[in-house]
Amino acid sequence: MKLRKNDIYLIIVAVILGIVAGLYIYLNKKPGGKAVLKYGNNQSMDIDLSKDREINLESNGIDIHLDIKDGAIAFIQSECPDHICERFGYIKNIGESAICLPAQASVTIISE
Template identity: 85%
Template sequence: MKLKKNDIILIIVVLIIGIVAGLYILLNKKSGGKAVLKYGNNLSLDIDLSKDREIDLESNGIKIHLDIKNGAIAFIHSECPDHICERFGYIKNVGESAICLPAQASVTIVK
């Protein structure tokens, strides 16, 4: 099959749009300085990400352990049966979140 001139132009335009969109998304990721932890019965905790530390708490009868370092936060250990929350790893960009469903706990990065 032979490509026509208009097909080649269309392919080039689509590639350029994809590259520009990818660069825009990559360059506009902003690290947050604060995280909001929601847990238990509508409890909430604002966490400053500029200070490295560890947080241990209980939510919905499940003990969870959070680690804050280098402006990022992660579920390090949870006594929940599936441990999916631990697989999120460290999050640090505005809008990212990690959730532990059995413990009914979530961490979201905010400005």
Template identity: 40%
Template sequence: MKKSITPWDAIPAAICILLSGLLLLCPLLSKASAAENSFAVISYRDGRASETYSLSSDREIPIQCGQYSMLILIEDGKVSVAESNCPDGICIKTGKISKIGETLVCAPAGVSVKIVSTVKEGIDAFIG
């Protein structure tokens, strides 16, 4: 081996940095595929069967529940309540949900939306 720095030494360093840049870009691609395995499950308090929608395609879901009507929006793999005539509007204020396990609830209307996934959940923590 040479004993003083040579221009060739930059090559391994460049490979490391380029590879890390490339790997950092990958999550942008994998996020899109995460939506494919995620679903929004809409459940009703009044006993209606729950409905499941995929997060991969954008859509608007109008819901009529008793005296309340609301509009649920699926956009870019995220679910939100766009419109609702419920008194407190907490469901609208919750904003967009996309992570597995997150929920949107409209208590007056008795509607809840939960994100579920077909992919097994990852490990929360690891000690050792």
């Protein structure tokens, strides 16, 4: 199969659109000032990310330890069996989330 002139133009336009979309997403990441922690039976907590601290709580029978540092938050320790939530690392940009399914806990970054 031989590429025609129009096929090459279409490929070039698709690549340019992909690069522009990627740059737009990358350059518009904005750090949030607050996070919402949802856990247990519909309990929630608003967290100010400007103060460094640790939060320890129990959700669904599982102890969770969260760390807030430099405007970011992370699950640093959980007694869940797979520890996937700890691998999310620190999140700080609006819209980012970290979730611990066995503990039924989630953290989402929101704007101030």
